[in-house]
Amino acid sequence: MELQEILETTGTCRFYARESVPAATLVRVLDAARYAPSGGNRHPVRLVAVRDPDKRRQLAAWYLPLWKAYLKNVRAALPAAGSVPKLLANADHFAEHLAEVPVLIVVCAVLSDLYATDRGLGRLSIVGGASVYPAVQNLLLKAREEGLGTA
Known part of the structure; x- marks a missing residue:
């Protein structure tokens, strides 16, 4: 490429395939x-x-409440910003299924x-x-x- x-x-x-990397x-x-x-x-x-499924589930459990709080704020601002429901629905799907992604890369500094x-x-x-x-x-x-x- x-x-x-x-x-x-x-x-x-x-949206991710579930095949291992x-x-x-x-x-x-x-x-x-x-x-x-x-x-x-x-x-x-x-x-x-x-890669470990239990660790991915734990990361998802930590992520999801923060995402939901963010999503609530974004939805509250939608009337002023214009509607982006499909983007939000896709992002919410990602958050709900984060643990199913075959490998998560955590970036630290x-x-x-x-x-x-x-x-x-x-x-x-x-x-x-x-x-x-x-x-x-x-x-x-x-x-x-x-x-x-x-x-």
């Missing part, structure tokens, strides 16, 4: 993240691939390794995320190249 096609077709996937494929996807730039070349990103030039401003750092987002983008693009969906 050519890069342009990957860029044009990497979207959010809310081969280990070699998963390694290639995870490995792509390490080539991303990061502030101060510190590479704070850590990735955890979760070592906060002390974030090169955040906006620390000490009395708010959460915005700049620090710039050391995380490129790694995630690499992961998403590589997953697409490998034929995997991502959200």
Whole structure:
């Protein structure tokens, strides 16, 4: 697959096949993240691939109440923002079935390794995320190249 096609077709996937992801494929996807730039070349990103069904169910149990609270707020704002019911229905389906996704990748960051030039401003750092987002983008693009969906 050519890069342009990957860029044009990497979207959010809310419906997943239940087939297992081969280990070699998963390694290639995870490995792509390490080539991303990061502030101060510190590479704070850590990735955890979760295949175990019990752990996926636990992650889903933690995620779902937060999603439902967010969804309630979004629905309350819909009259002002315009209706997007299909997008919300698809996202809600994803949340309800999160534990069924064959592998979940949890993106973490070592906060002390974030090169955040906006620390000490009395708010959460915005700049620090710039050391995380490129790694995630690499992961998403590589997953697409490998034929995997991502959200």
